[in-house]
Amino acid sequence: MLALVGLAACAPVPPDRTGVAFRPDAGGLAVPETGRRVDFGRAPAGVVAPLTRELGPFDPLPLATCPDAITQRLRWGDLELTFTQERFVGWRQGAERAGQVCGG
Structure with a gap:
């Protein structure tokens, strides 16, 4: 029993979320609280990591209705x-969209 308690204490703690909002716009995603942006053209890792955090x-979503150049379609x-x-x-959010998106 004591060994299990010790293992639980070693479990990684997920990073704290800061409550940052991402607001889609014509150029990508705005981050109003910080004045920063996640613009179209950024490498996928530089977008996926902060949104996931x-x-x-x-x-992950299927690519069947996507243009050939699209290799990832992700939803939060x-x-x-x-x-x-x-x-x-x-990006797509409800009926709004900008940039290159998949059909459907």
């Missing part, structure tokens, strides 16, 4: 982002 895990809640192999290229 702040919004939690993403859901109602925010869907699309990526090529090297870049963040689009």
